[in-house]
Amino acid sequence: MTERIQAPRGTFDVLGDDALARDRLVEIARGILEPAGYARIETPTFESTALFARGVGESTDVVQKEMYTFEGGDGESFTLRPEGTAPVCRAYIEHGMHKLPQPVKLWYLSSYFRRERPQKGRFRQFWQLGIEAIGSEDPAVDAEAILLLDEILEALGARDLRLRLSSLGTAASREAYRTELAAHLRANQDRLSQEVRDRIDLNPLRAFDADHPGTREVMAGAPLLLDRLTGEDREHFAEVCRLLDVAGVRHEVDPTLVRGLDYYTRTVFEFTSDALGAQSGVGGGGRYDRLAAQLGGGDIPGMGWAAGVERLLLAGTAPALAEPPVDLYVAGGAGPVEFTLATEARRAGLRAQLDLAGRSLKGALKQANRLNARYVAWMEDGGVQLRDMESGDQRLVPRDEVVRNVLRGPGL
Numbered sequence: 069m070t071e072r073i074q075a076p077r078g079t080f081d082v083l084g085d086d087a088l089a090r091d092r093l094v095e096i097a098r099g100i101l102e103p104a105g106y107a108r109i110e111t112p113t114f115e116s117t118a119l120f121a122r123g124v125g126e127s128t129d130v131v132q133k134e135m136y137t138f139e140g141g142d143g144e145s146f147t148l149r150p151e152g153t154a155p156v157c158r159a160y161i162e163h164g165m166h167k168l169p170q171p172v173k174l175w176y177l178s179s180y181f182r183r184e185r186p187q188k189g190r191f192r193q194f195w196q197l198g199i200e201a202i203g204s205e206d207p208a209v210d211a212e213a214i215l216l217l218d219e220i221l222e223a224l225g226a227r228d229l230r231l232r233l234s235s236l237g238t239a240a241s242r243e244a245y246r247t248e249l250a251a252h253l254r255a256n257q258d259r260l261s262q263e264v265r266d267r268i269d270l271n272p273l274r275a276f277d278a279d280h281p282g283t284r285e286v287m288a289g290a291p292l293l294l295d296r297l298t299g300e301d302r303e304h305f306a307e308v309c310r311l312l313d314v315a316g317v318r319h320e321v322d323p324t325l326v327r328g329l330d331y332y333t334r335t336v337f338e339f340t341s342d343a344l345g346a347q348s349g350v351g352g353g354g355r356y357d358r359l360a361a362q363l364g365g366g367d368i369p370g371m372g373w374a375a376g377v378e379r380l381l382l383a384g385t386a387p388a389l390a391e392p393p394v395d396l397y398v399a400g401g402a403g404p405v406e407f408t409l410a411t412e413a414r415r416a417g418l419r420a421q422l423d424l425a426g427r428s429l430k431g432a433l434k435q436a437n438r439l440n441a442r443y444v445a446w447m448e449d450g451g452v453q454l455r456d457m458e459s460g461d462q463r464l465v466p467r468d469e470v471v472r473n474v475l476r477g478p479g480l
């Protein structure tokens with residue numbers, strides 16, 4: 069027998085109720101983001117590899133080992149997008165969006181690709197809902213962005229949520245801090261895990277993320293970046309926290325919060341849900357005031373977040389959208405008369421389906437029941453039999469009165 073081909077590990081099909089649940093999520097997100105001035109953006113599925121190498125950062129796991137990179141045929145290297153911030157920032161620069169009123173506020177819902185070890189809530193192709201507000205460094209942008217994600221989570225009925233927040237300061241204060249932290253790590257080298265030891269120079273901050281007991285002990289005594297911020301950064305962060313308080317968004321300041329991407333400056337945050345198990349990160353983001361400059365676009369600040377769609381759905385409790393009932397099911401084959409009747413009904417705004425499986429009348433009525441159809445029609449000599457599925461009433465009506473009858477419903 070010919071071997072069956074399956075979807076690659078870490079990918080999945082979206083079917084039935086899952087598709088409905090996603091529709092509901094998009095409806096909720098759109099209803100919250102668009103009134104706040106966010107417009108939809110869609111960028112290409114693949115980009116130049118340099119965009120992520122420069123934007124996300126050479127020292128990150130994403131760039132070092134998780135990208136799907138390929139040669140595009142003319143010597144150029146391309147990468148399936150592992151995240152959305154660098155592409156949106158590229159689009160902002162490429163389309164001269166700095167000429168628009170600032171900040172430019174964009175939202176997206178797209179699929180992303182990371183070569184990760186698949187497990188519950190972690191995939192190789194996954195979807196993110198995200199926003200980017202580019203062109204303002206006002207702390208109100210940060211607080212508003214966080215509030216919007218909080219509102220989406222609330223509308224989805226997400227359970228057991230925690231919002232952690234910190235500030236990474238500017239590149240300059242972080243550089244000095246990195247040197248100080250690396251010295252602390254080096255002084256305690258023998259208690260660290262091999263992985264952390266190997267990355268002391270490359271990315272010492274990631275040591276805060278380690279599970280290794282010895283490393284955790286060393287990190288408990290490590291200096292904190294939050295204590296090394298400049299006065300301006302400190303004020304910026306205090307204002308973000310104050311605005312979140314004013315809006316009633318509960319949050320914890322966590323100076324050990326690290327994000328897996330290198331472009332962050334100042335505010336960083338993450339929502340986690342204990343309902344999710346090991347992959348508890350529902351969504352996160354922060355400010356990236358140097359990213360546009362790194363991409364050759366000049367000094368343009370930005371702020372945003374992304375949330376994993378699969379994790380939002382796992383954490384949420386809001387019921388999926390119910391499939392709306394079918395108004396008219398046309399039985400008795402799919403000949404020109406039936407085909408025209410179904411078409412006419414749809415053009416009149418009805419949800420109308422044609423039996424496309426050549427069912428007997430009995431089979432068609434059964435299928436109509438499954439679809440929750442309000443009416444079933446089939447051709448007979450002298451007109452069309454129209455049956456009201458709820459009352460069971462049935463009547464022979466002239467062919468050109470079927471749609472009017474269904475529109476008028478209920479009853480016959």
Ligand code: HAM
Binds near residue numbers: 150189191351
């Ligand atoms: P991130 O933290 O890498 O940030 O991803 C955001 C969210 O995407 C995570 O919290 C998680 O819910 C989901 N996610 C990430 N990887 C996977 C995976 N392999 N499988 C399933 N879900 C996943 C970013 O991507 C930044 N671009 C966020 C951002 C926007 N920062 C500023 N603006």
